[in-house]
Amino acid sequence: MNSLLVLYDERCALCLRCRDWLMRQRSYVPLGFLACGSQEARERYGAVPWLGEELVVVSDDGDVWVGPAAFLVALWSLEEWREWSYRLSGPELAPLAERFFHAISGNRKAIAALLKPDPCAGGTCKLPAGHAPPQHAPRAAYR
16 A cells, blocks of 8 residues: 545544644654545546445555554554554454544534635635725824
8 A cells, every 4th residue: 555545524623623733743654645526536436335424544555444444454554643543443442433523514504504614725814794995094193
């Protein structure tokens, strides 16, 4: 395996934050990212029944992981999290890790609704909707 592709839900604020976090991590295995709703994802992975419903990770060898297994494979690829991927997949913690993943995944839309979008996404900050920019006082006020 030389690389992994993470298929994420581009309409989900939580999924976007997780993608951004993964992108900032150092990895042993290069990670690529593809929005599951994209034309390319539908053409390449449309046969994957969980596409858009669950986290999906695909290796360049064609192996596919879904849900908690995809989460653990993504952690396994990261330098700082590989050891945790082994711990979380062990017999003591695997049931807990699976329940945790399903709790987050099953409630991701509600969690995403609580997340506010990053006002500086893409390097440009914007005021929240409905907030007017501050008005400058007339020059006479400075005399």
